[in-house]
Amino acid sequence: MIEAWVIGLRAVQYIAAALLFGLPAFLIYSARATGPVPLAWPRPALFWAAVALALAAPAALVAQTAMMAGSLGEAIKPGSLGMMVTGMGLGMALAVRSAIAFLAVAAIAMIRPGPRLWWVCVWLGLVVSASFAWTGHGAATEGSGHGLHLASDILHALSASLWVGALAAFAALVIWRPTNPSAQDRALARALAGFAGIGTVAVAVLLLTGLVNSAFLVGWCGLWTLTDTAYGRWLVLKIVLFGLMLSLAAVNRFRLTPAFKTDLDSRPVLGHLRRSLVVEFALSLAVLTIVAVMGTLAPPASLL
Template sequence: MNLAWARSALISSALVVALGSFAALVAQTAVMAGSLSEAVKPASLSFMATGTALGMAMVARATVALVGLVAILALKPGRLLWGLKVLAGLLVAASFAWTGHGAATVGPGGLLHLGADIVHTIAAALWLGALASLTILLLRRTSPDDHALHRALHGFAGLGTLAVTLLVLSGLVNSWFLIGPARFGEIGTNLYGQLLIAKLVLFVLMLALAAGNRFRLTPVLGSVLAGGGDVQPALSHLRRSVVAETLVGAALLAVVAVMGTLAPPSAM
């Protein structure tokens, strides 16, 4: 299967992460310093980058992205390069835990909450990242190697199951800290809770689409390939379903982005 597009996609992603992290560092410094002119001063940036967990996470994220960029430019495609890129992606995803609510919890439960947030972020990155790659493969299908495409879809089933399990378990831990057991009955009375409900609805919808892909559409494609029939109808159904799952995932990310700007019920 031709994966020539992957190199340009990885280069673009590394640049976006590196530049976005630097821009976020400047923006957060401006918030703390009170003005953009103060934020661009070396002393202000240095304090933010070395004196706060938030700033150090942003610097680490940018550094990993730049190292990943050098790797993709210097190394030939192969197991080593793909392994390094996966590791870099997981580190970038994990760094976002220090820019969210998980890093704000103090006391004996702080490490547990932060750890759950790291697992939650990595699991989401695994699911959505693999889903985005499958979407590109299906939309750019120009190779006759449909068996390789079927293997990719089949392989995603195991990864998706792992990601969903980790998301559910870590999500329960995060909800315990962010909402609190005493406030679960009031979850729909504030904007954060309403967005959480929307997030859960989107998550369930993604699960339904993923289940359809795994247990119905992908086996149908495998049967057609084994029988030597026309794969176009099966691929068309898979393409529509995977694209729909990706769009729902994008909507879920938008909801999460807004939730990250709000104070959770436990802080009220």
């Protein structure tokens, strides 16, 4: 039961962190494209993402302590929590993440929507996303490869958050229809075109760091028996869903976006683009949930 809570709380933290980092980053690098359109949804989205993180991170600290201590009653004792925070990198990372989440809630509540708030959220979200390296398998690698695996894990988390946050923004742009939809359609077309370069870099980093992480967690020998372990089976599913996301992203970039930019009045193209972006965003949430499950499983390399 506690393990199920750990997985659920991990998933909530991954999604909230992706929004807290990737969404304001999108608002910054797409400001020229979306500036003419008044956007009412970013601040509430960021606020509730920060609130979810502020609730999930401390709860995850208690749940992880319960797994270590053997019971929830033991986990809520100050001594047990204190030992978790001061004696383990995982506990310290969760404590820092909790503090950053509460700071983000306060900042979003007090600062008016605009570049200043977006930059504050980007930096806070960056710290939160990077902290996942210390609550995952990356920090557990020992020896000369520790630094490389940890750095790869950090870059992997940041790239994923950047992509998922942008997908959330695109999904909101195609779902939220203001009184002047033609202006929003033009903004969407410009934003999609502008994201092409950043999206390509994010995907390239994800692929490269994914290979590095797999080399540490699966290894050459584990590759041939991948489906014999629970971790391996979830990894295969993650790769399949990631492949579907890449396919949709390619269709969006090379087919739907050019067609939509050429003819903004094309309802069929907009309909296809809307469905594709929403499905891609839904797949990204599914991948983050799978990553939450994988974080509780022993990787094949550790079993050799």
